[in-house]
Structure formats: C-alpha cells, structure tokens
Amino acid sequence: MFDFLDQYPYILPFVIFFGRIIDVSLGTLRIIFVSKGEKYKAPIIGFFEVLIWIVVISEIFSRANDITAYLSYAAGYASGNFIGILIEQKIAFGILLCRVYTKGNGKELVSLLNRQNIGATLIHGTGSLGEIDIIETVVDRNLMKKVERIFTEFDPNVFFVVEDVRTKQRGIFPKNQTLLSRWRIGK
Numbered sequence: 001m002f003d004f005l006d007q008y009p010y011i012l013p014f015v016i017f018f019g020r021i022i023d024v025s026l027g028t029l030r031i032i033f034v035s036k037g038e039k040y041k042a043p044i045i046g047f048f049e050v051l052i053w054i055v056v057i058s059e060i061f062s063r064a065n066d067i068t069a070y071l072s073y074a075a076g077y078a079s080g081n082f083i084g085i086l087i088e089q090k091i092a093f094g095i096l097l098c099r100v101y102t103k104g105n106g107k108e109l110v111s112l113l114n115r116q117n118i119g120a121t122l123i124h125g126t127g128s129l130g131e132i133d134i135i136e137t138v139v140d141r142n143l144m145k146k147v148e149r150i151f152t153e154f155d156p157n158v159f160f161v162v163e164d165v166r167t168k169q170r171g172i173f174p175k176n177q178t179l180l181s182r183w184r185i186g187k
Contacts, residue, residue: 032094103129
C-alpha cells in the first residue's frame with residue numbers, strides 16, 4: 001500500500017506517528033459516543049479507527065526494524081490521546097445536570113436562567129450552615145461556561161456540582177443551532 005516507503009524509508013516514522021494520532025483520537029471519540037448511547041456514530045468512527053490501525057500496524061510489521069519506528073508508534077499513541085481529549089472538549093458533546101447550592105434567593109437565579117431560555121427547578125433545603133436553595137438545571141455541555149458564568153455572577157461563593165446525563169426528555173431547553181444555521185446570512 002505504501003510502496004513509496006521502500007524508496008523513502010525515513011518517512012515511515014512520520015506515517016506511523018500521524019496514523020496513530022488519527023487512530024487514537026478516533027478511538028477516544030468512539031468511546032465517548034458509546035458511553036452516550038450514540039449507536040450510529042460509534043460504529044462509523046470505529047470502522048475508520050480500526051482501518052487506520054490495521055494499515056499502520058501492517059506497515060510496522062512489514063517495514064519497521066528500528067527503535068525510531070517503535071518510538072513513533074508510542075509517541076503517536078500518547079499524542080493521539082491528548083489530541084482526542086482536545087477534540088472532545090472542543091465539540092463538548094453531551095448533556096449535564098447542574099445542581100447549585102446557594103444561600104442567595106434561588107428564585108432570582110431561576111429567573112436569571114429562565115431569561116436565558118434555560119429551564120431550572122428550585123428546591124428549598126437545609127444544609128450544615130442553615131437554610132439553602134438548591135437549583136437544578138439540565139443543559140447541553142457546550143453551554144456550561146455560559147451557565148457557570150450566570151452562577152458565579154449571581155453568587156460569587158456559589159457551590160455547584162455537575163453530572164453527566166445520558167438522555168433528557170421534555171422540559172425547557174434552548175433551541176439547538178444546526179451546523180448550517182451558524183453561517184446563515186442575516187444572523
């Protein structure tokens with residue numbers, strides 16, 4: 001498949017390195033999609049992940065005979081993990097449950113969230129330091145920075161926890177932008 005590597009063997013470590021970066025990055029994304037129940041995306045990504053891995057490993061078995069190729073394989077694996085995590089953070093795929101504990105007026109925080117088209121539920125409770133309000137909201141992961149900013153502007157000493165959610169159903173959620181609507185003229 002890579003016959004040019006017979007003529008230019010010094011390129012082999014680069015092919016191995018970049019092949020592993022792509023393969024491992026895809027593997028990271030596949031695992032995320034499997035854990036989120038994305039039954040159509042995960043197999044497609046898995047197909048390309050394994051295809052790239054097979055090509056890279058076959059080149060290693062047929063041509064690699066020095067430590068440089070082996071180090072390229074290991075460095076590509078490590079870099080692929082790092083890049084896969086960066087990609088995952090960038091796409092921010094998933095749904096989060098945010099639970100906020102505040103001594104402030106929870107109704108005001110719910111109102112702030114509602115004005116941003118983010119649904120929230122208020123629960124009154126008693127903590128170790130007295131009466132508190134607990135506000136729960138479910139948001140897409142790509143909105144977390146915005147929601148966190150709302151929390152900290154409301155109460156600089158706010159305590160909140162964030163949990164992954166596999167699915168959501170009904171409720172008040174902001175309209176999702178499609179990929180095409182982001183570049184639509186007039187927006």
